[in-house]
Amino acid sequence: MEHDGQLELYTAVADQLKEAHARVRASQVPEGVRMALTRKLLVITAAAKHDLADAARRLESFMKDLDEGRIPEEDH
Template sequence: MERDGQLQLYGVLAARLKQAHTRVANPEVPDETRRELTRRLLAVTAAAKHDLADAARRLDVLTAELDDLGIPDR
């Protein structure tokens, strides 16, 4: 049963990461900002391989920053 919960969390996290990558790829984001955000997204993706809960928390912080920067969902 625990494995089912982890698979579900992984699916949710994967969808959120995909959405975050789409937001960062927005052509209106300055190149330097995009590079930094991309680096952070890659770190979250790598963390997801070892600790889903930590990766989800880190993605929450990054998503809030994207919101604060005014980077829209597409």
């Protein structure tokens, strides 16, 4: 049973990561900001390989920040 829950979480995180990457690609922000957002997503993706639950929490926070317009500063 626990395996089914893990599989559902994996599927949910994968779907959310796909959506997040699409949103970042489509966002109307300077290229440096887009790169910073992409790096954050790559960190979350890497975290999912080791701690899926933590990655899900990080991704939820990332998406909330996007929804509320909180984006990182542009890299120089």
